[in-house]
Amino acid sequence: MINERLLFGGDYNPEQWPEEVWSDDVRLMKQAGVNSVTLGVFSWAKLEPRPGAREFGWLDRLMDLMHENGIGVVLATPTASPPPWMGKLHPETLPRDEDGRTVWWGSRQQFSHSSLVYRRYAAAITEDLAARYGSHPALTMWHINNEYCTHDWGDEAARAFRDWLRAKYTSTEALNEAWGTAFWSQRYDSWEEILPPRRAQYMKNPAQVLDFKRFTSDALLECYLAERDIVVRHTPHIPVTTNFMPFWTGQDAWKWSGHEDIVSVDVYPDPKDPWAGQYNAMIGDMTRSQAGGPWMVMEQAAGPVNWRGVNHPKPPGLNRLFSLQSVARGADAICYFQWRQSRQGSEKYHSGMVSHAGEHGRTFREVARLGADLARLAPEVAGAHSPSQVAILHDWESWWAGQQDGRPSVHVEYPEVVRAWHHALWEEGVATDFARPEGALGAYAVVVVPHLYLLTDAAIDNLLAYVRDGGTLVCGFHTGAADEDDRVRPGGMDARLRELFGIRTVQEWWPLDAGEAVECEGFRGTLWSEELEAAADAEVLVRYKGGELDGLPAVLRRGRAQYVSTLPEPEALRELLAGVTREAGVRPPLSGLPAGxxxxxxxxxxxxxxxxxxxxxxxxxxxxxxxxxxxxxxxxxxxxxxxxxxxxx
Structure with a gap:
């Protein structure tokens, strides 16, 4: 990734400590093998204590200290957490929630992504940081903002939302058609009538909500790009990133990742989750796929976090296991939040590489061991990549659309469905990429679609071409039911997909209650079922047994395309996908491995x-x-x- 090294380190917040601690920090960093630290993530109030003021002296000393000790700096723009003076002087920079209530300062991320005033201040501090440190020898990477996650339903967002809609639809007539505003007398006569989907008397227009989610992702991306362009102008040779949160709905990471030099992610598996390793693997696979190669763990925890109901520490060895698992799946950087555990503030119970127990604590000993491991691996592993033969299709817009009010089942949680399918492949030892529905699929022997409620015409054409060219497709329930405007397609599934899978008609969707199962030949289905009529040339592989769907197809196939109308229990899903991948010639690196x-x-x-x-x-x-x-x-x-x-x- 950078100088053929595996980066190792984390967020360093020395402004929280007396300056005499800094030399001890450096001593311990060198002892642990740290070669990279991230500075400045939440330092805006210290860098700019009042409007237009600049206090860079402390950061000058830190940059020099890191360089003198051979530690590279990932320098962050501090724009994720504006100073209190900004909200006080410019209340229009503060976001508002769905009820119109102001989100005040006193925490972090209290900015309206659409506020022109916020954007001007953010650009100014970024410009001065880039001008001052662009040529500093310690600088190895730019980190823009942090965990872009701000939502805003206020007046600033309303203005920007209307501009976004004008650019997309050009006329209110086209917008009304796309949103289906003939329903419930919602027709808009002028742009000024349109608001963000704020608190409503009853269910909101799902097409409006979907567009607002698209807009929010784009508005945040505009903020990122504005700062990125500034630092690139000063330092075109320095890579730029911002850290994603895994499986978070607020950003279309497919769109975002194309604007990053290095794709990075924050990943926090729950140490009490018996399948935390599978979750960590899934996030690694997803991030590597967004990157198209090596990627970066920007944040993980060396021990417990502070935001779960009960925050469990990592047992001895688990931190090392998860870290090396990420390296195995393509990570060229293993970093943490944070270096030294805070003694004050909201995250004082969030672990650090140096915990409250200090250098003699178990956490630091394990961190130092990991640093030595990474140093041994780096010369041989850094930059290496292995292509996968299986892809899982994932799409943020389909997820957003499927979250709407008034859907068939509140129990269908998109991330959990995707995780179930990834889990089945992971247990079988099959390496997987993630791919977007419109993306290039020809390199994959097998493509699986756990659940994509919304599919564009381009995505459907892409799937048809993939199968026509010899690929094997396995598709889960309630896929292709709606188009990009969240308009239900005639027949409850696009006609081209029905022909592809050998489905004559979709009579009804039969979602299941929590804990309910439906009997099938050879397994039990969970979460969902469908009343399907098979086409004459379809091969019915599994039928429902008993109940209202008795004898109807649960799994059917036409040629190389297979449709699974329920969520099989874990072992059954594993067996189903194992059979498909083996038939396609996909093999794990080693077979006959012990459980776990x-x-x-x-x-x-x-x-x-x-x-x-x-x-x-x-x-x-x-x-x-x-x-x-x-x-x-x-x-x-x-x-x-x-x-x-x-x-x-």
């Missing part, structure tokens, strides 16, 4: 990761060297609790 052991190929190397608490013996054909331990492996090896080996062939 994951094998991931990166470049020429195979990472073996034990997600269990007990040691296991893994059969490994042939002779290999373990890059981590330096041991020679003949035939088998033992992985300890949360153990990892990286095998060179």
């Amino acid at each position: 052991v994951e094998a991931v190929r990166r470049g020429a190397f195979v990472f073996l990761l034990n997600h269990g608490r007990d040691p296991v013996t893994v059969d490994v054909p042939g002779s290999h060297d373990d890059l981590l331990s330096g041991a020679s492996i003949e035939g088998s090896l033992v992985l300890g609790r949360y153990g990892v080996a990286v095998l060179r062939p």
